[in-house]
Amino acid sequence: MSGDLTELYQQVILDHNKRPRNRGKLPTANRVAHGDNPTCGDQCSVYLRLDGDRIADISFDGSGCAISQASASLMTTQVKGKTGAEAEALFENFHKIVTTGEAPEEISDLAAFAGVHAFPARIKCATLGWRAALSALHGDAVEPTTETHQD
Ligand code: ZN
16 A cells, blocks of 8 residues: 555545544434443444335444544445445455455445554454444334433
């Protein structure tokens, strides 16, 4: 990977960290899951509205390192509108990218995290949001709520 490309990929992470997409609770969510990564202190909740087999809407909320939060943000943009099976296939690709550093050409923004493979401890940061999303997909249905407080 050239220096320019590395810089470009870092831009994607910085951008998602600075301006997270789909952040906050989703009142219409009918699936919710929480994930945490104690080794780094990252937290991530994923809210999604499953419409049949399709992820009609998704959001995340959490705190932690830049990689975990940027990855969760990017994840929401990638899986929104996809079927559960498509989302799982995307995660498989993403997991391959962060564990091997090799990204297929067509994977685009997800390749921003290829550099993570050099830092094995950070792989859990990068996959936290994805794992929470898959848990939400496979979890039990919850009642959508218009109330946003949960304390
Ligand atoms: Zn982390």
